[in-house]
Amino acid sequence: MSYGMDTSNSRPLDVSIIGIGQTQVAEHWSVSLRHLALKAIQAALADAGVKKVGALYVGNMTAGTLSHQQHLGAMLADFAGLRGVEAVTIEAAEASGGAAVRQAVLAVQSGVVDLAMAVGVEKVTDMVGSSATMAQTNSMDADYESVHGITAAALGALLMRRYMHEHGVGLADFAGFSVNAHANAEGNPFAMYRRAISVDTYLQAPLVADPVNLFDSAPAGDGAAAVIVCRTERARDMVPHPVRVAASALATDAPAVHDRRDPLYLAAANLAAGRAYMAAGIGPDQLNLLELHDSFTVMVALQLEAAGFAPRGGGWILAGNGDIARQGRIPISTHGGLKARGDAGGATGVYQLVEVVQQLRGTAGRCQVPDPHWGMALNLGGAGGTAVAHVLERLV
């Protein structure tokens, strides 16, 4: 299978991540978008032990709407002391972060750039109330979805209700995804909610958009995360624990759920994961952890199905059989996921990679998965209109 790839004959250079940085996901009322990004950028530079990069790719979704700020490439490069550097914003809704990392990887793979940084940043608290709700619908089809007053939560609810209907499952069957994420976040100092929840707490949570309740949906927060990549041959000399980017893939689907042949099938996630497995030369069984886009519990089930961990209609079973726990077959949301680390919109994809790197370096602290070698990050834009998959491999 080619997974629809347009393969070229040229051999890309091998790329590794040598620096990571992140801020806590939170309501950072007193911190601006540029200051948030700066913290993550500085942390990544310090982690890699470098002062400059050759290119900066910014992943962001809502700054144009919520902060009245676009042109983030130049703005953040200038603010971070990188004036003059090549810098540009990559936008793919909530998959902007993953897409920005992919651009950084491509830049280094091509040999054109030595050191490239991707920073994901989202600032959602510059506006409050219904304006903020409106901005979250920016990833939908404005003419045919959001004009009907639909919200991200309602879209998740439409999928969840249909999933429950088709597969005969109930609300309680999704509880494990939320409980697992919250349990894992306890050990993550960068998480928005560091508190475990019980199944009862989940079941009694107030409705957000029936059947989606408060603990089915990820809380939006401000946050920034950054990674620095360079050629693997150089990385080994620069840092003690470089993590290899074994695969980077991006695929798309119809952004509007109603335009998909089967709304309960995440075609882009399937393509991106499939291409990533092929490029890394592994299958899902070899992965030791998966950071996926758990914006809603039903999206976890659908991604587990799309990425080969469960048959169609069987993703929900992993919520309750122990597979996704830290010691399980395929640990997910190991730092809390969007559900408990917090949903930092277009920064999400970078957070996921920062977390996978921590796991593969063995520095994940209380979040640590035992001795992982392979990890994957799966980042979705909208309800899966864009999917970015990165497979990372421990080198030393």
Add this chain to the structure above:
Amino acid sequence: MELTRHWRLHNQRYSLVGEQCDRCGARLFPPRDVCPECAEPAQELFTFSGRGQVYSYSTVYSAPEGYQEYAPYSVALVQLEEGPMVTAQLTDLGDDKPEIGMPVEMVTRRLRADGDQGVIVYGYKFRKHVKDII
């Protein structure tokens, strides 16, 4: 103030005017000019009947800007009898609960208004057939 974005979609919003693929016959709504089934041009106009059934539904309690005056309101994915699925609100529910598979018909309603001074945007919503309610 948004005017033209809605104005140019009158035929879609008021009458569910979509397209049909010359080659494979697929009926398309929203219109997209290129058939997603066979990638051929599909620009022959096709007006949908407005009849369909509920594929899934939910309720919006926390509404985006411009929609708060209607909250809570029901939203749905509606499978049209000619094939395509559309995202739309369910209206005139009264005390009824929506159901998956519920037959519905298209009506034209206010979607939103640009404050008290801007234009009123009208478009399709779906509801139970009048005779199914009584």
Add this chain to the structure above:
Amino acid sequence: MVPNRPVGIVGYGAYVPRYRLPASEVARVWAGGRDEVPVREKSVPGLDEDVVTMSIEAARHAVARANIDPRLIRAVWVGSESHPYAVKPTSTIVAEALGAVPHTQAADWEFACKAGTEALQAAIGLVGSGMARYALSIGMDTAQGRPGDALEYTAAAGGAALLVGPAEESLATLNASYSYVTDTPDFWRRAEESYPSHGDRFTGEPAYFRHISAAGQHLMDALGAKAGDYRWAVFHQPNIKFPQRVAKMLGFSAEQIAPGLLVGDIGNVYAGSCIIGLTGILDVAQPGERILMVSYGSGAGSDAFDLTVTDRIEDSRDRAPLTQDYIRRRTQIDYATYTRYRHKLKT
């Protein structure tokens, strides 16, 4: 009074919103529950409804019953005193939604509660002169009642669309019409005001009764007709008592006005009042039956019409929901919900 070319109604459609406010609710809030109420309940539009959306639905039914290509409609005229825009026609939106644009005339009519029959008179003229094959006249309202005012019991939402065309295609021929108008200030709403004002008991004898009985009597006299020649009659219905009394004044029985007397169940739908009553009659009428319809609009005037049902009624009737279907589709609301649905709360 009689067009050059015989014309008739080729299609009709009614619309009543789903929600109902019992008059007892208004009495509970404003009169200690003791008032004698003028109607049982009134219809209330949903939050996403207005004269545009309601007119579109009724008009779609009229076109469906006529079974014609909407591009042949040469006029779309909407009479109302609650157009959603002060400036910008309701009728262009309705015409666009019907598929009647662009080769058509469109305009909004205003004459209190007879704006709908005013549009009908004009449609008869347009079709009857040969200028148009089809003309659509609509009377539709989401009437305004000041909280606590007597009109709040009755000011309701609904109306009907009548598509006028050649007599030979009609389900009811429009044989003749007559209008009777004076300057009588019984009820009005000044520009920019939210609620109308009225002359209380002055709205009765010198206004409603004088104009309806004069218009009806003049038309019957001119046609040499008596009340007994009609199977059915329908009059503007601001409450239950007025049309009952004016029917008696003109010699009509309670049975003759029964199928068109809808006000008790839906309230006063203003510009749609007597024409939705007519749709209630057309839903049950048999071929050959003759109908008298007389509207009343404050300010003041009446339009009277003489109709005869044809055998085409049988085929066309079931192409759209009946008026009684809408009346039975009913969800009761309380006064609190009503104040929200009618935007009576300052936010």
